[in-house]
Amino acid sequence: MDSVTRAWYGLMIENSLLKKREQEYEDFFCEIMEALYSDNFQLVKAAGSDGDGKADGYLIPEKCVFQSYAPSSGFQKTKLLNKIEGDFNGAKNKWGEEMQKWVFVHSESEGLPKYALDLITKLQSENPAIEIKSWRPTFIKRKALLLPLEYLIDLFGTAPTAADVTSLTHEPIKTLLKAMEANANKSEENILPVSFNKLKFNSLSGDVEVLLSAGRRKENLVADLLNRWPDPTYGEELAQSFHLKYEKLKSLNLNPDDMFMDLKSYAGGSIDNVSSQVSSLAILSYFFERCDIYENAPDGWAV
Known part of the structure; x- marks a missing residue:
């Protein structure tokens, strides 16, 4: 891709991430990860009483669990903190040794507020065997720009x-x-x-x-x-x-x-x-x- 094509697709991806929320955001993220990693990335869907294992996706080689959060109403402190802590602890219990990494994928382009980062730091110190990260839209955009050109054309048309x-x-x-x-x-x-x-x-x-x-x-x-x-x-x-x-x-x-x-x-x-x-x-x-x-x-x- 030359600079014009890359900038065009970069804006298309950014615009999609800005406008998608809830399930659409999760689906878009998982679609990108599936295209990048093929069968090494697995979607995780709820299965009756077993639920979804507090995961939206799982990257097999890295034993990495992904959890997406893109609320339509924006971040609210109590809900955000409960989401991070509840989903991490839930995934830890469900996946056990099969979870060596945990990534909180979110929709806030400017990054998580400090109180959320403080919680992630606390969880990391309490769980040194598990690598804990958060991905904001900019990181997802960089991932999407690694996709083959033909896939970007399928998503956004010819640039x-x-x-x-x-x-x-x-x-x-x-x-x-x-x-x-x-x-x-x-x-x-x-x-x-x-x-x-x-x-x-x-x-x-x-x-x-x-x-x-x-x-x-x-x-x-x-x-x-x-x-x-x-x-x-x-x-x-x-x-x-x-x-x-x-x-x-x-x-x-x-x-x-x-x-x-x-x-x-x-x-x-x-x-x-x-x-x-x-x-x-x-x-x-x-x-x-x-x-x-x-x-x-x-x-x-x-x-």
Whole structure:
């Protein structure tokens, strides 16, 4: 995979991990592990009164038990502590010597709170023969990016490559711009130009930086098309449309990368069409530079 393809799939995986909860999160994690380790990774399902052995998956060579936790309502201190301690002790009793490692797989992208880490440290000190770890979404993402390309294609469709960016022409961009024309909302509000350093100011990931950098290589095609558009006000209307879409996404308290994925979809990039995907990157890059998507860095701000 080149850098563009890797960044594309990285954002797709991250977006899935952000949006999946409860059983969907567990299923996605187990699907990745099965693809990586084949028969060496076994799903563990409840079996009547025997339950599931306090495990969602088991990696045979490492004798590692995995337990997933991704509550829809977010982490709550008492529930989280009870979950960690109850599942660990339950798995320890059920698996005995067949559990040499225990991994708590969770959905908090910023990591576990200190009180949960303190509990894990306590359990580790009380059980030195068992290696205890926690995996946050970033670790799962790294695992998923180790998957063969054909598997990533099955999950998320074909991703653009650096060569696709280089070969992009006017026509696919024109098709997307025409499709978006109906979504542009007219407004007299002035959209100030922005700086590319908003990437860092808005805590956008390296994957987004790679994709926007790729898009910048062809944003001149977007500028050329809009300059020659039959309606001379369309570019301003489209800029305002992106601005309003961003404000709506911001009100939902999404993280910056998640908003980027929704903006990419808004730009019309079809998952089944590589030219459409690359065109959406060029359009996003163009308006990222020129209209109020994400927050402007204050005067004098520097990385």
